[in-house]
Amino acid sequence: xxxxxxxxxxxxxxxxxxxxxxxxxxxxxxxxxxxxxxxxxxxxxxxxxxxxxxxxxxxxxxxxxxxxxxxxxxxxxxxxxxxxxxxxxxxxxxxxxxxxxxxxxxxxxxxxxxxxxxxxxxxxxxxxxxxxxxxxxxxxxxxxxxxxxxxxxxxxxxxxxxxxxxxxxxxxxxxxxxxxxxxxxxxxxxxxxxxx
Amino acid sequence: xxxxxxxxxxxxxxxxxxxxxxxxxxxxxxxxxxxxxxxxxxxxxxxxxxxxxxxxxxxxxxxxxxxxxxxxxxxxxxxxxxxxxxxxxxxxxxxxxxxxxxxxxxxxxxxxxxxxxxxxxxxxxxxxxxxxxxxxxxxxxxxxxxxxxxxxxxxxxxxxxxxxxxxxxxxxxxxxxxxxxxxxxxxxxxxxxxxx
Numbered sequence: 001x002x003x004x005x006x007x008x009x010x011x012x013x014x015x016x017x018x019x020x021x022x023x024x025x026x027x028x029x030x031x032x033x034x035x036x037x038x039x040x041x042x043x044x045x046x047x048x049x050x051x052x053x054x055x056x057x058x059x060x061x062x063x064x065x066x067x068x069x070x071x072x073x074x075x076x077x078x079x080x081x082x083x084x085x086x087x088x089x090x091x092x093x094x095x096x097x098x099x100x101x102x103x104x105x106x107x108x109x110x111x112x113x114x115x116x117x118x119x120x121x122x123x124x125x126x127x128x129x130x131x132x133x134x135x136x137x138x139x140x141x142x143x144x145x146x147x148x149x150x151x152x153x154x155x156x157x158x159x160x161x162x163x164x165x166x167x168x169x170x171x172x173x174x175x176x177x178x179x180x181x182x183x184x185x186x187x188x189x190x191x192x193x194x195x196x
Numbered sequence: 197x198x199x200x201x202x203x204x205x206x207x208x209x210x211x212x213x214x215x216x217x218x219x220x221x222x223x224x225x226x227x228x229x230x231x232x233x234x235x236x237x238x239x240x241x242x243x244x245x246x247x248x249x250x251x252x253x254x255x256x257x258x259x260x261x262x263x264x265x266x267x268x269x270x271x272x273x274x275x276x277x278x279x280x281x282x283x284x285x286x287x288x289x290x291x292x293x294x295x296x297x298x299x300x301x302x303x304x305x306x307x308x309x310x311x312x313x314x315x316x317x318x319x320x321x322x323x324x325x326x327x328x329x330x331x332x333x334x335x336x337x338x339x340x341x342x343x344x345x346x347x348x349x350x351x352x353x354x355x356x357x358x359x360x361x362x363x364x365x366x367x368x369x370x371x372x373x374x375x376x377x378x379x380x381x382x383x384x385x386x387x388x389x390x391x392x
Binding site for chain 2: 027028029031032106109110112113114115116117122125126129152155156158159161162163164165166167168169170172173174179182183185186187189190
């Protein structure tokens with residue numbers, strides 16, 4: 001049998017639409033991310049696209065869920081490649097503070113900013129954002145070997161992720177890598193006494 | 197003489213256009229911030245608006261400069277109201293980490309995100325953003341009484357402002373005040389050994 005089974009094909013189409021949506025968001029922003037543009041980029045007919053995602057909001061919900069899952073997956077993969085040993089603060093800090101410097105963050109940022117002036121989009125994004133944020137927090141705790149029963153540890157992990165998003169913002173319009181690396185070294189030192 | 201002198205009047209008009217532009221950006225985003233919308237909100241004719249700001253980019257340059265100056269001014273005012281004494285870490289941390297939670301950050305964020313897909317806007321924004329960032333850094337150093345000749349201090353001050361921007365992002369779609377306050381308490385503790 002040379003043809004993909006129907007279910008498989010459907011999953012592939014869905015995934016291509018999501019990938020195309022993320023690319024469009026990062027490159028063109030929310031206003032440029034119409035169903036027609038996404039369908040064309042995915043090489044899918046407008047009708048097939050609408051079969052999978054009746055509205056642009058449906059597509060966005062799927063894309064944000066996918067972005068969140070990918071982020072966690074990426075973190076886990078990179079974590080598995082970390083050296084064993086007591087001082088993981090620097091490599092983990094680097095991993096976490098580089099987290100929001102790529103295309104996926106840019107795509108998410110376009111959505112957040114669009115949602116700030118669009119109540120319908122906000123209604124779907126806020127709960128999703130909370131879920132993705134909780135997941136990222138859980139993985140960060142794990143990677144840092146942090147004991148959240150100790151006072152201040154939970155807030156330090158939160159600050160790490162909020163700092164990472166701030167650094168993502170600073171990297172949006174120009175390459176901020178050199179400055180970010182210096183901040184990361186210092187951040188790792190500040191993390192040492194707080195996390196295990 | 198009841199009429200405003202002409203120069204004064206011109207300055208008032210300019211200022212009204214800038215205020216209207218900031219409001220429009222925060223409420224409607226970059227796409228909604230056209231010269232006509234801004235002029236109407238400012239109660240200024242389209243022609244008069246274009247006399248002051250020939251293009252939307254010119255208006256944005258003025259608005260970002262204004263946003264930066266206002267931010268520094270606000271910081272200085274709040275700093276003057278701080279209690280004297282050795283431990284300024286908590287009140288200063290609160291001041292800095294609340295910095296990007298209002299309408300002005302929302303307006304700036306719309307611009308940054310629009311600039312990420314608009315080369316002309318990016319060309320005017322990047323140098324301005326760098327200038328405003330340097331100013332904020334200088335004031336933060338002053339407020340914290342930080343000695344940047346000590347290793348790591350400069351990066352810690354930078355991290356404080358990047359964290360503040362990340363917290364601004366976290367406050368964009370929903371009120372994040374309670375969580376931010378807890379992070380701020382912890383952040384102040386982490387600042388103590390680093391800054392003077």
